[in-house]
Amino acid sequence: MEMLVRSSAEPSPQAEWWKGATIYQIYPRSYADSNGDGIGDLPGITQHLEHIAELGVDAVWISPFYKSPMADFGYDVADFCDVDPIFGTLEDFDALLARAHELGLKVIIDQVYSHASDQHDWFRESRTSRDNDKADWFVWADANPDGSPPTNWQSVFGGPAWTWDARRGQYYLHNFLPQQPDLNVHNPAVQDAILATQKFWLDRGVDGIRLDAVNFMMHDLNMRDNPPVRDASTKKTRPFDFQHHFYNQSHPAIIDFLEELRAQADTYSGRFLVAEVGGERGQEEMKLYTAPPGRLHSAYGFLYLYANALNADLIREATELWPENDETGWPSWTFSNHDAPRAISRWASEENQAAFARMSFLLLNSLRGNIFIYQGEELGLPQAHVPFERLQDPEAITNWPETLGRDGARTPMPWQHDAENAGFSSAEPWLPVDPRHAELAVDLQAADENSTLTIARRILALRRENSTLREGSMRFFGDTPDKLAIFQRGSGNDALLCAFNLSAQKIDWQLPAGWTVIESVNHDSDGDSLAGYAGLIAART
Structure with missing residues (x-):
């Protein structure tokens, strides 16, 4: 669609590049x-x-x-x-x-x-003994008296978060795969x-x-x-x-x-x-x-x-x-x-x-x-x-x-x-x-x-060219249906009004006076509704 109006807000020259990136x-x-x-x-x-x-x-x-x-x-x-x-x-x-x-x-x-990986040199050395230079670089713990793991912690990928290592006679911690031993970042x-x-x-x-x-x-x-x-x-x-x-x-x-x-x-x-x-x-x-x-x-x-x-x-x-x-x-x-x-x-x-x-x-x-x-x-x-x-x-x-x-x-x-x-x-x-x-x-x-x-x-x-979208404030408007999100970015003359129909069905809604659409998708522009999955950004006229 043709860009009718743009907010006058330009990228903020003092902003760090990453803010709003x-x-x-x-x-x-x-x-x-x-x-x-x-x-x-x-x-x-x-x-x-x-x-x-x-x-x-x-x-x-x-x-x-x-x-x-x-x-x-x-x-x-x-x-x-x-x-x-x-x-x-x-x-x-x-x-x-x-x-x-x-x-x-x-x-x-x-x-x-x-x-790290269990193939990292740090872990290869750590697992050789309890007294080498990297012995405490990973999380090792003794078994419980019955031989079970030290805690009940579970891995993200399934099963206990502990694997037994016979060389050290201890368990090592892995919150993910057994091939991903946890570093002891306390050290x-x-x-x-x-x-x-x-x-x-x-x-x-x-x-x-x-x-x-x-x-x-x-x-x-x-x-x-x-x-x-x-x-x-x-x-x-x-x-x-x-x-x-x-x-x-x-x-x-x-x-x-x-x-x-x-x-x-x-x-x-x-x-x-x-x-x-x-x-x-x-x-x-x-x-x-x-x-x-x-x-x-x-x-x-x-x-x-x-x-x-x-x-x-x-x-x-x-x-x-x-x-x-x-x-x-x-x-x-x-x-x-x-x-x-x-x-x-x-x-x-x-x-x-x-x-x-x-x-x-x-x-x-x-x-x-x-x-x-x-x-x-x-x-x-x-x-x-x-x-x-x-x-x-x-x-x-x-x-x-x-x-x-x-x-x-x-x-x-x-x-x-x-x-x-x-x-x-x-x-x-x-x-x-x-x-x-x-x-x-x-x-x-x-x-x-x-x-x-x-x-x-x-x-x-x-x-990219609009600091209101990159850095401006954000606040929601009043009560709206669950599938209608309406919020404002920024304030004053540089404010932008954003409206989104989050459903596949048309929703009755009218753009308030004083605003002009500057970008939209799936929007039929009939003035009194938002089509299914329509979205728009409007600037002050």
Whole structure:
């Protein structure tokens, strides 16, 4: 649609680049394969950075590409400061970083400081005896008198969070897979090693770091059992869901170490630290970990990622969690990522997914905070179908068929609709390409002025140039139906009015006098209603 009016608000010159930024997540295994082995790699990313720059985002976040046995596809790190050969080399990363900077893109990398791989040299040494130099670098504990694990803690991926090691005659803790032993971040030597790792990448020129599973970084030193969840209505698909996780995560001392990480990052110019924080206390901990002035710059959790439905109450709850005051930090939001089924498949029926993809993209860009866009979200990709025999994700295999799993969100990016494997690779990809994705490939959408991709570029341009969308306040209007979200960004002459129909049915609603639509999707402009999955942003006339 033609842009009739724009708010006069321009990007704030004094704002830090990350505040209100739009960040594009790349899952490197699935983005682009440059060498024909069926697995995406760093040179493949570099070759396609123009696509991301043309979107109009501020930064890219690249999921782990470090040396790893790939038990959890890179989140089991065997060397925090080197590239796994399947992804390339450190020189390939340097080339990616240089090209991104040429295109005006910041680069954020993923670091996992709560655990390592059981193939990491630190753990190999730690497990040899109880008195070696790395003996206390991981969480070891004696068995109970009956030989059972030290506590009742359960792993996220199923089963006890403890594995017996005969060489030490002790159990080691792993909140995820047994191949991902937990680092003992209480140990000052481990903290020094983590700080050295962060410094390695900051010295190399990265612009930011996403800290994975931050609230798992420290455990209860008294080894207390977690209490059970007694709410019978809570859905439980894994042993992990049967407990309140008071003692295997969320230790108060995590905050002190996060302040050390921030202090080190602040010795560099313009660096950005963002945490992933999940779990039953995730919203509370996001605020704790980002409280001004000396903690992390931002954090994001799973409020939207794990929500079964999108409604006005959910958006209102997210907004009210982050009041604008001197005590509250800055939020980040995402609707989809590599750990959750794609939003349009969670929140919309198949026949409405195209319309929903556009509305949800406009909604995400209207929120106060940083926003993360997961690769393919700009194309409106639904959750891919991956047959059981092609599943790769250990969590998906363990919980099949009770959950959609993560593999369906990790399938290859479709670049060319008529090319082999949709242009991702000349070889059979590590996960299959869903035929529906090929029909939504970049080449087709780039040539269509009405495509989801074209609309996404337009929406991102509006957010990029408008400080009200990037940094302005956010408040909801009065009582509205559950499927109608209406809120205002900013105030005064620069205010923007945002209205979204979160349902497939038309809702009666009229734009108030004194406002003019500057951007809309699925909107019929008849003046007295919002069509199904319509969304709009209006500026003062």
